[in-house]
Amino acid sequence: MPDTSNTPDIVIFGGTGDLVMRKLLPSLYRLHVYKLLDPATRIVGTARSKLDRDQYLATATEAARNFLGKDFKDDVWAEFAQRIDYAPVDAREAHSFNALSQALAVRLAPRVFYLSTAPNLFSDICRNLSDNGMITPGSRVILEKPLGFDLASSQAINDEVGAHFAEDHIFRIDHYLGKEPVQNLMALRFGNSLFEPLWRREWIRDVQITVAERIGVGSRGEFYNETGALRDMVQNHILQTLCIVAMEPPASIAPDAVRDEKLKVLRALRPIAASEVPQVTVRGQYKAGVIDGQAVKGYLQEEGIPADSRTETFVAIKAEIDSWRWAGVPFFLRTGKCMQDRVTEIVINFRSVPHSIFAHGALKNYTNRLVIQMQPYETVKLHMMGKEPGDDMNLEPVTLDLDFREAFQRRQLEAYERLLMDSLRGKLTLFVRRDEQEAAWRWVEPILDAWAASPDKPKPYNAGTWGPAASSALVGREGLSWHEES
Ligand code: BG6
Secondary structure (H helix, E strand, C coil): CCCCCCCCEEEEECCCCHHHHHHHHHHHHHHHHCCCCCCCCCEEEEECCCCCHHHHHHHHHHHHHHHHHHHCCHHHHHHHHCCEEEEECCCCCHHHHHHHHHHHCCCCCCEEEEECCCHHHHHHHHHHHHHCCCCCCCCEEEECCCCCCCHHHHHHHHHHHHCCCCHHHEEECCHHHHCHHHHHHHHHHHCCCCCHHHCCCCCEEEEEEEEECCCCCHHHHHHHHHHHHHHHHHHHHHHHHHHHHHCCCCCCCCHHHHHHHHHHHHHHECCCCHHHHHHHEEEEEEECEEECCEEECCHHHCCCCCCCCCCCCEEEEEECECCCCCCCCCEEEEEECCECCCEEEEEEEECCCCCCCCCCCCCCCCCCEEEEEEECCCEEEEEEEEECCCCCCCEEEEEEEEEHHHHHCCCCCCHHHHHHHHHHCCCCCCCECHHHHHHHHHHHHHHHHHHHHCCCCCEEEECCECCCHHHHHHHHCCCCCCCCCC
């Protein structure tokens, strides 16, 4: 018999929630299918609902059938489901942890506690786990976003959780770090010598990070209205992506080597003063429009949204990094709901040649641009100049196109699969450290404060467009434009 005493079990708080049904259980199922989940690992769902195991499994099975589509196989699911158990727990009631404690006591393994509840329950959950002696040696905790509403609330959460778990046992999720293309960006930058000499202010004119979604707020209106795009997307996903673009080469891939370098980027982000906020940020809110030929309602008409809401569904920011590598290079960040296209990409625009040897106008369409697209397709495109066939020396942009799915023809792990696997194996590199998270809040908070204090409303934009005109103007003021292919 193999020794499984160090193989963790996973306990999911908020176990009946949408994320668990839509992402976590399907991801664990896929890890099971691909033999990436240790056979000894058990999965215990917990929530307030007084369900028994069969009832919980019935709900989970139906959801999995839905979300896994053709990957769902009855016999494989039945085998996977043997790992699953359920214990009702009211996070605020110490005594209600007994059932969970008993369900886990079957073996004394380390436990991975996944907190997929509202963050105001994190403190009670951790204290009750601790008081009930359930935090066995090697146990760790995964924290799902949103991790706070501002710096103070995120510090409070970190203090509460930190009272029971050491920092190197806390796995803060940012699912963007689990995306294969984000890791590929590290591979591209640090696995090749080609880019590094060019990856600096001398050669790069500007960087653009776009996360555009076609979807609106859907059924999450109430949550979203309290949150807005800056908290929902920029504070975490976009700033983490920016860190990977901008960080210095870490000494190794070890968690703190990488996270130290990301932290330096966050600390070097130039603070945006309240007086500058109107010039270097744009906040927008979608109005009714058309996406893919379908009429889409405006944000203010969505369910759960007050008619006078000032919540932003679009943000664009000109950020700057005060470092020798990046001084003077604008980083344009933007994200929005109900946009023209679904695209997540990083665009690196290189500077012009210092002197043209060609006839006047031969370089008029000059493009030296690296486009790292993460969604919907994972591609890296290098747009550069080449000679147009013919008598004249006319130069036109040509594209070197690398399609990662074509190139590797192998199934990629989805973000939650990767992050669940890493947390079960205790690998912290792709999780956010407390100081990083707090540095990110420190940078976004003055923007939030300035917006809250301003009499201006978010700028309207039609659903199905690239956002308010002010977003083009933000980039246009630097003589630039957003990279938009459609
Ligand atoms: C989540 C946000 O963190 O990321 C959502 O809360 C957003 O509002 C989602 O839709 C986007 O993730 P992805 O992986 O679809 O780009």
